[in-house]
Amino acid sequence: MRRSERMVRLVRQLLDHPGQPLSLTEMAEAYDAAKSSLSEDLAIIRSVLESEQAGTLHTQTGAMGGVIYQPGISMGKAEKFISSAVDRLSHGDRILPGGYLYMSDLLSEPAVLRKVGVLFAERFMAESPDVVLTVETKGIPIAVVTAQMLNCPFLIARRDHRVTEGSSVSMNYVSGSDRRIQTMSLSRRSLKEGTKVLIVDDFMKAGGTVKAMMGMMDEFNAKVVGVGIFMETAEPEDKLVSDYTSLMSLTKVDEATRRVVIEPGNYFS
């Protein structure tokens, strides 16, 4: 196999398996190449990824030596992405009754979602989460792409108890935003004790829903290693959750003047 062909196969294999250790020995066999040639290929790939600030390759040495592709994004590209999202979302015709903001269209675009996943993966990769947790409904796509980038499964807490999930743990909580009592349930078989959990959601006001997810994780003896929020609201300033990372912060939604003000979130500070 020529080097250029091998490079194509290598890059494809790496990009299709973010966060997953790939064995050098197995790759050398599959590509019928010396490990030393493969190492040279990987060095080129790493240097391109790093020069584009698009992630890196981690190499594990030794007999079981392998390589892990970790997707990344430069702070400059991240800021540009968020600034374009802010522009798109800062329109009066997105204001919904109750001071909500229509964001579903943005979070339905693969290119946008992918970047959200890369941002959260880059921020939380070091905590090595075993699973990404969200609550239905609009957090789900964010959980899916973040889990893709971290190469781990995701979990969806349900708003009601569904027969298709088997026996569940349920808990009631007061949603900070509309002060209603809500229920959240999670299949009993979905989590082992000691699992490291990354919580993600699309929107956070007071943080009641995220706090409920954290309480649910206590019930399962799981450990929350991070909280990633696509859009928080600046008000109330005192959240029920102290430690979280937000990509954007909704500072003002004025229904009368149709004015929307959004700032970059604490991810950038």
Place this chain on the structure above:
Amino acid sequence: MRRSERMVRLVRQLLDHPGQPLSLTEMAEAYDAAKSSLSEDLAIIRSVLESEQAGTLHTQTGAMGGVIYQPGISMGKAEKFISSAVDRLSHGDRILPGGYLYMSDLLSEPAVLRKVGVLFAERFMAESPDVVLTVETKGIPIAVVTAQMLNCPFLIARRDHRVTEGSSVSMNYVSGSDRRIQTMSLSRRSLKEGTKVLIVDDFMKAGGTVKAMMGMMDEFNAKVVGVGIFMETAEPEDKLVSDYTSLMSLTKVDEATRRVVIEPGNYFS
């Protein structure tokens, strides 16, 4: 830039943008390369993809010439994937009360989901859907990955009317499986007339839910160009929907003997 470096960047750019036309002219500028060299690179990439039956590159000729990466999977690999999914799902301890099957763990794994997305994209790419539609909750991850592979947005019909979606079109329907009257609603601003829609869902018994989604699309004057189902049930044989593609078919769930029988779906016939 050396060819090997250029190949890395090219492959990365293509794989990150499935289904999306990339301009040869812009790439030539970005990589400071002659179009003829790029064409050679692309020929190598295409030949590797095709030899691995992992998709192909479509080239658009002319001044606006571009290249589109279309992910694919060989029938052999597709069969192997489904056969392994069948094995994992055919366990008595997955049987839930009411003859349901616990599948959430499988559909939470990025590697499994990705293949489901590739299978549906391969099957429906020729219909050029503008959007992938599902109804919450468990169809959502499937819609996300299918939309990724087709490079189009997805839409989520809600089970209730949510304030965060703005004004909505709602419809009632009778779910074929549990004979309850259910409601489905979709934000009015989410769809333009004439949009081509691919419907996906995780599970289909009689097809009441899918039929309701089709009815909803009539309300929007949108055109349903395909229906993709992860798991259908063999019974009832007469579905409310005639034209759909299933990856698997649940033939038998015996709560007493804890026996589960699953066959490959009509995707393979």
